[in-house]
Amino acid sequence: MSNKIAILGSGNIGLSLAKGLIKANKYQPKQVILTRRNVAALAGLAEAGSVTTSDNAAAVSEADIIVLAILPQQLNKLLDEIKPAINIHKQLFISVVSGVNCEDIRKYLGLDIQVVRAMPNTAIAIGQSMTCIGTDKATAENINVVKSLFDTVGITVQINEELMTSATALCACGIAFFLRSIRAASQGGTEIGFHAHDALKMAAQTAKGAADLLLQLASHPEQEIDKVTSPKGCTIAGLNEMEHHGFSSAMIKGIKLSAEKAGVLYKKSE
CATH class of the missing domain: 3.40.50.720 (NAD(P)-binding Rossmann-like Domain)
Structure with a gap:
């Protein structure tokens, strides 16, 4: 062959x-x-x-x-x-x-x-x-x-x-989740004064930089977050406001639901 x-x-x-x-x-x-x-x-x-x-x-x-x-x-x-x-x-x-x-x-x-x-x-x-x-x-x-x-x-x-369906949710569906978060950040940027195309570029590059910090430094998110947050500062105020509205729990629930859905796609087609 x-x-x-x-x-x-x-x-x-x-x-x-x-x-x-x-x-x-x-x-x-x-x-x-x-x-x-x-x-x-x-x-x-x-x-x-x-x-x-x-x-x-x-x-x-x-x-x-x-x-x-x-x-x-x-x-x-x-x-x-x-x-x-x-x-x-x-x-x-x-x-x-x-x-x-x-x-x-x-x-x-x-x-x-x-x-x-x-x-x-x-x-x-x-x-x-x-x-x-x-x-x-x-x-x-x-x-x-x-x-x-x-x-x-x-x-x-x-x-x-046995974790491949979970990988589908976290990595394959995950692209859409992170894109939506970048889109949301860019919309926030527009609301505070930036033109839409500038806000999107700024949000996307900021997200890319955040990801590279973790991958290149083998760092943990909270370790990098601590470097940006100061007592009574604007970063921790924004983070806590997002958490009060369920930012992390929404992402976790979405990934979990996607994994459940991915697991039955083939079974339903049989």
């Missing part, structure tokens, strides 16, 4: 992964096969040398790594389509499908394939994804293969597979 990767369902996540792998020289364009019902949407990558097709089974038959990058409700139909083309001895499957266990995929196919789950987020488009990786019985070698692929588009963390 040739050294090719097939990305089935090339939407935002699939396309971004393909571009990252090619940019990092993990694969040459001709080694990347992309599938989508609307093949015309893949014209850019096709022109760059990648293989594009609407035939998922044909793509699987050509590849040694297969990425399942479709919605939970589309999974069973896709698995039915590709089953005849699967080689259980030579292929590794990577699933980025929310709420679907490795065992779910093996059980539906009735095949003992190697499956590793990966949960990136939309920051994959700029090479800044937080991707969580988990499996139940894939080999250490295959886990490392998956990590090396997603390391090209951000940061990876290996977690227990």
